[in-house]
Amino acid sequence: MLYCIGLGLSDEKDITVKGLEVVRRAEKVYLESYTSILIVAKEKLEEFYQRPVIIADRELVESDSDTILQGAISTDIAFLVVGDPFGATTHLDLLLRAKELNIPVKTIHNASIMNAIGACGLQLYNFGQTVSMVFFTDTWTPSSFYDKIKENVGCGLHTLILLDIKVKEQTEENLIKGRRIYEPPRYMTVAQCATQMLAVEENRGEDVYNKNSLAIGIARLGSDDQAFAVGTLEQLTCWDMGSPLHSLVLVGRKIHDMEIDFIKDFAIDKTQFDFHFAQNP
Numbered sequence: 202m203l204y205c206i207g208l209g210l211s212d213e214k215d216i217t218v219k220g221l222e223v224v225r226r227a228e229k230v231y232l233e234s235y236t237s238i239l240i241v242a243k244e245k246l247e248e249f250y251q252r253p254v255i256i257a258d259r260e261l262v263e264s265d266s267d268t269i270l271q272g273a274i275s276t277d278i279a280f281l282v283v284g285d286p287f288g289a290t291t292h293l294d295l296l297l298r299a300k301e302l303n304i305p306v307k308t309i310h311n312a313s314i315m316n317a318i319g320a321c322g323l324q325l326y327n328f329g330q331t332v333s334m335v336f337f338t339d340t341w342t343p344s345s346f347y348d349k350i351k352e353n354v355g356c357g358l359h360t361l362i363l364l365d366i367k368v369k370e371q372t373e374e375n376l377i378k379g380r381r382i383y384e385p386p387r388y389m390t391v392a393q394c395a396t397q398m399l400a401v402e403e404n405r406g407e408d409v410y411n412k413n414s415l416a417i418g419i420a421r422l423g424s425d426d427q428a429f430a431v432g433t434l435e436q437l438t439c440w441d442m443g444s445p446l447h448s449l450v451l452v453g454r455k456i457h458d459m460e461i462d463f464i465k466d467f468a469i470d471k472t473q474f475d476f477h478f479a480q481n482p
C-alpha cells in the first residue's frame with residue numbers, strides 16, 4: 202500500500218496520529234522535498250518518528266517513481282507531503298502510476314496552505330482561483346497569473362498567490378557540463394511577489410490592481426511565529442516578513458465588515474488603513 206501522508210504546516214508534531222502510526226510501521230518513509238518545506242530539518246522528523254526519512258526530490262518522484270512504488274507492491278510505503286497531499290500540487294502522476302501497477306493508495310490528510318489561509322481573517326467562501334507566482338528572469342516574465350487575478354477581481358473575490366520555491370537549481374554552466382552541483386534553495390518573498398505583480402500591471406496597463414491595492418502578506422502560517430502584514434502592494438514591496446515560506450493574498454471587493462475589522466489589526470500602518478481601504482480598487 203502507498204500511503205500519502207500530509208504533515209501539516211509547521212513542525213514534526215503536526216502529523217496526525219493516524220499518519221504517525223503508518224510512518225512508524227512503514228517499510229520505507231519518503232519525504233517529498235520540492236513543493237513545500239517545514240520549519241524543521243529532516244533530522245528532527247527522524248528523531249520524532251524514530252524512523253529514517255528518505256528525501257524524495259522532483260527527479261525521484263516524477264521520473265523515477267518506480268523506485269518508490271516497487272516497495273508498495275508488497276509492503277507499506279509512506280510518502281510524506283508537507284501540508285496536505287492534495288493541497289495545490291497533487292502528485293497525480295505518482296498516483297496514476299500506482300494505479301497502473303495495481304498498488305492501493307490511501308491518503309491521510311492534514312492542514313494545507315489552501316485551507317489554513319482563512320487564519321488571515323478572510324473567509325474561504327470569498328476566495329477565487331488560487332494562482333502561482335514564479336521567479337522572473339531577465340528573459341522570462343510569465344504573466345498568466347494576471348488573467349486569473351483579473352477574473353477574481355471582476356467577481357470581487359480575494360486571490361491567494363502561492364510563491365515560487367526553487368530547489369536543486371543548476372547554473373547554465375553546471376547543467377551543460379553535467380555537474381551535479383546545485384545552487385542554494387530560493388523561496389520567493391512577499392516583497393518579491395508584490396514587486397513582480399506591479400511590474401506586470403505596468404506592462405499590461407489594464408488596472409486590474411495597482412500600487413494602492415490592499416494585500417496581505419503571510420509568513421510561516423501555522424508555526425509559532427507566523428506573521429501577517431496588511432498593506433498596499435507598494436508598501437509590501439519593501440516589507441520584510443522574515444524566513445520562508447510566504448504567501449500573498451490580494452484583497453477583493455467582496456469583504457465583510459468582520460473581515461475588515463480582523464485584517465485591520467495586521468496593518469503595517471494602522472493610522473492609514475481606513476484611507477488605504479477606501480482606495481482599494
Ligand SMILES: C[S@@+](CC[C@H](N)C(=O)[O-])C[C@H]1O[C@@H](n2cnc3c(N)ncnc32)[C@H](O)[C@@H]1O
Pocket residue numbers: 210211236237282283284285286287288289290312313314315362363364365366419420421422423424446447448
Ligand atoms: C505547492 S504549495 C503548498 C502545497 C502543500 N502541499 C500544502 O498543502 O500546503 C507551496 C507554496 O504554498 C505556500 N505555503 C505553504 N506553506 C506555507 C506556510 N506555512 N506559510 C505561508 N505560505 C505557505 C508558499 O507560497 C509555498 O511556496
